[in-house]
Amino acid sequence: MSRTSALSSFVESTPPGELADVTKAIKSILGDDAVTGELTPAFEKYNEEQFSTTKLPGGSAEVLVSPYNSLGDGRYYDVESQSSFAFDHATGRASAVQSHVLESKHDDLVKSFVKCLSTHTKEHYPKSSLGVFPIEEDSQIAIVTVANKYSPSNYWNGRWRSSYVYDPSSNSISGAIKVDVHYYEDGNVRLLTKKDVSVSVGGGASAGEVLKQIATAERKYQEDLNKAFASLSEGAFKALRRQLPITRQKIEWEKISGYRLGQDIGGGRSR
Known part of the structure; x- marks a missing residue:
């Protein structure tokens, strides 16, 4: 394995909210601040896969960085603010904001999804960012949510990611829910889970009906996680003592x- 591949694997497996710490550690170990340029592709892959968020200059809301809203050449767009921006994957900062008006045959449906998803996330997540983007040459719609909660002073960080693709022609919804939590006080414990989701809705379903199916799937997964934690506490963990x-x-x-x-x-x- 080459040096770049080895270092990239560290970046790509970084727990939520700890990318700056991992980058600092790599620089310290190698004694080389210029390594940032070498790791740019790894930073880009990590930020897009993790649905990293950033604030636009002068803005207060956080916008998503993902493969679904990439314009190429390090630029991304946001539907709600109708803008595009350049994103520095190493520093996590946005710049060079420009107007970007969405052009899609599903324009009204996308806006309805944004409104319904905003209501859904406010009801179920303390802090989250969302995005709805036409994909696959405007034939499908990506629905993305990321919720981060960081508490480094208490030695834990966590991230919830959910992404779905809605196909209006087949009325199908497919995607996945991913949870990543890292506890690192006096050791390291990390929870990595993934739940694939595949459901369908009736023909001509509204954005609200699609989000209702998504909400049901996410609530069920949360309940399953709670049951699994209780089972571990009373079963496997107790057996270890x-x-x-x-x-x-x-x-x-x-x-x-x-x-x-x-x-x-x-x-x-x-x-």
Whole structure:
């Protein structure tokens, strides 16, 4: 494996909200600030796959960076603000904002999706960004949501990503939900999950009806995750811990380092 490939793999597997830290660590280890240019393709792949967000100059709302709204040459567009912008994948900053009016035969449907998706995300996510984009030569519509929650002071960060493709000709919805959570206090624990989604709606379905199907799928997945966490806590995780017997004997704390847990604390004989 080449140096660039090895370094790119670190970038592409970076947990949510930690890209700047990983980049800083790479520079520190190599002693080379110029490595940023070498990793530009990896940064671009990471930002598009993770649905990275950025604020436009002078704006307050965060807009998406994804393969669905790429214009090529490092530029992306946003339907709500009717603008396009240049994006620096290394720094995560937007610049050179220009007007970009959407031209699509599904223009009205796209706008309806934006409105319905905005309502959906406000009801279900504390903080999120969304995007709706015509794709496949204007024959399909991509519906994208990303919700980030970072708490580095408490050593955890998390990201929810959902993306769907709606095909008006077949009335089908297909996509995936991805969850990535990283806990790193006194160690590293990372949750990576993916749930494929495939549903259909009636002919001529409205944006609201499509979003209703999406909301149902996301709610079901959230419930399944909650059940899985409860099962792990009461099952697999508990099985990992040694069960100490209750003997009602006092522990001589000054001798704690000399106890053999299975015998001395449990009242068994010493060998």
